[in-house]
Amino acid sequence: MKEYDVYLPLSYNDGRPIPEEKLKSFRKLLLDEFGGFTHFPQENEGVWKLGTTVFRDKVVILRVLSDRPAQTRRFFSELRVELMRSLEQAEVLIVERDVELVV
Secondary structure, three states: OEEEEEEEEOEOOOOOEOOHHHHHHHHHHHHHHHOOOEEEEEEEEEEEEEOOEEEEEEEEEEEEEEOOHHHHHHHHHHHHHHHHHHOOOOOOOEEEEEOOOOO
16 A cells, blocks of 8 residues: 655745645545545645755645555656646655555
8 A cells, every 4th residue: 555645835936826726626636536535734834955045835735545556656647747837836746655554
């Protein structure tokens, strides 16, 4: 079983807020593809440094569990490119982890 976290930015790189409708469309896409997801709606701050410039970004996290790792990895690779394009981002972070369910 794999767990995938999508760090979804809340603003474009120029600081404009991303419209809620656009963010909802990505949540719907995950619901349609995986039948469910977990949304961590609290804002998280990402901070990173490139050269001497410090960047900050506000994100929310969407989590999906999948037992189809090859298919899911392809889906998220394509989604990452689409998110970068449509949300005008230089990068979008999607993390994959191995998990085991407690039964």
